[in-house]
Amino acid sequence: MTTLAVHGLTKAFGGVVAVRDATVELREGAVNGLIGPNGSGKTTLFNLVTGMIRPDAGRVTIGGRDVTGWAPHRIAGAGLGRTFQLCRVFGRLxxxxxxxxxxxxxxxxxxAxxxxxxADLDRARGWLARVGLEHxxxxxxxxxxxxxxxxLxxxxxxxxxxxxxLLDEPAGGVNPALIERIAALVRDLNAEGRTFLVVEHNMDLVMGLCDHVVVFDRGSPIAAGTPAEVQADGRVLEAYLGV
Amino acid sequence: MAVSPSASSGTAAPGRLAGRAAFVAGGLLLAAYPWAAPNAYLRYAGVLVVLYAALSTAWNLVGGFTGYISLGHAAFFGLGAYATGILVVRTGLPHALALVLAVAGVTAFAAAVGVAAVRVRGSSFVIVSIALVSMTNLVAQNARWLTGGSSGLRVPPLVEGLSRTANHVVFFYLFLALLGLVLATWWAVDRSRFGAGLKAIREDEDKAESLGVPTTAYKVVAYAASAAFVAAAGGLYGIWFGSLDPIFVFSIVIGANMVLMALLGGMRFLLGPLLGAFLVAPASEYFLLAYGESQLHIVLSGALLAVVVLFLPDGIIPALRATWRRRGPRAASIQERSAAELAAAREEVPA
Structure with missing residues (x-):
């Protein structure tokens, strides 16, 4: 059984089809990667599975349960957490x-x-200590x-x-030392049993971190496999380099 | 165990003690006001100021926490006033019971309206809130069989035969009690997890939703609670004033004043709206006295609102605090360093 799967997912904005009939299954317990050229529909896919936008067609399932069209807070309650492409925290909290x-x-x-x-405070402090922000x-x-x-x-x-x-570009805008720290954290958390889906442009990070990579192009998955398999795939090179 | 957001900033303890002392002293001074006021007019003005402080603090339950700016809260003020008045006049219920029923009814109405209203954000929400006060005003003007329309509704006084001055004193304390209740509610929400969720909505609503906060439910609860207190203030106002006219209670000016006061004092602070009310309400009364029936006080309110939004977006409380810090004894940097780091730094300094 997979943690997260989408079947025949489609979303268009006006005349632009951002995600077209996409079917993707994540590997449970793995660090899954999602790569693709700019505008290939990665972020739209993220927003569809987290409930931020509703699909025109298709289904989203988490742990076998159909969550299509659920509000984001219910999807979060079903066990899905996400970060944002441009990091978002509550500034004045x-x-x-x-x-x-x-x-x-x-x-x-x-x-009230x-x-x-x-228990919650202890857990909060525990996580803060783990990412080095306890002070x-x-x-x-x-x-x-x-x-x-x-x-944070x-x-x-x-x-x-x-x-x-779901991590949306965890390496975006941060220095190499911190990228390595985040990668180490993801590996540890994964070893503890959490499944990840990472959208990333930094190919070194994707290839070093992910067990399973899905490649998107023009709104649909065009290839999937281990990092090595994906790198050797002619369609992927074509999508990225246009050769 | 519960913690307040500021509980662990070590330098705050003496400051907080002083703050509490000032709070109690301020409360006592306020309670003494009706006896110190030299004439009936100033007692009346005192009631008005405390009424506005309660209204603005109640408004801030939704405005300050969620950042949703409602310019139409006067709708709940008018509904509370009319529902209380109508129950007393038409059914002969005792005032207290009428007030309780009116508040319950308006709260339910606000929850229903809230479900629709909080779906839109930013300026769209502001427009919806203005539409609400306009609609309630029109309904109150036209349902003459119920409200008496523009010829008004006379509400019998709480105690027959009480002098006007004594009436002002009684209602000063009733409004003061309401103000205390609203402040206590705001304070409790501020330190609660519910409050953290509301503030998260203000900071980044989509992000809060993605973390599992049921944002719509939170907003509706805050909106309805805010409306409940405003309705209670309206009901008390109706009994105090004794006559109601739709254009005076379903008034955009009352709604705008709540916003102006909260913004001026500081929406993110417990006492911000109160401070704003203590400044704006007397000033507004003064201009009403000095320039009579002209609309100058409204123009001045508008000008003040513009100045606050442009130059003091966080209100005067943070500005005052900054001044205080600059003048006061040098406070240690608040929280950049942990106790352990400070200890380590101290050891590095040669003796």
């Missing part, structure tokens, strides 16, 4: 508050009483550096304990 926005299965009673119970918990998120914000965004997503994490 503190780092700790950022962490506590996303906690699954909140009871009504807990909503304080920011979080002891910043009372700082406002907007005062963090871009790299720190990227780490990832940590906040992990607070909801998602089985599947």
């Amino acid at each position: 503190t780092v700790l508050e950022n962490m506590l926005v996303a906690v699954r299965r909140t009871r009504l009673r807990e909503l 009483g304080g920011l979080g119970n002891r 910043l918990e009372t700082a406002e998120a907007r005062d963090l550096s871009y790299g720190q914000q990227k780490l 965004e990832l940590a906040a997503v992990l607070m909801a304990d998602p089985a599947l994490v």
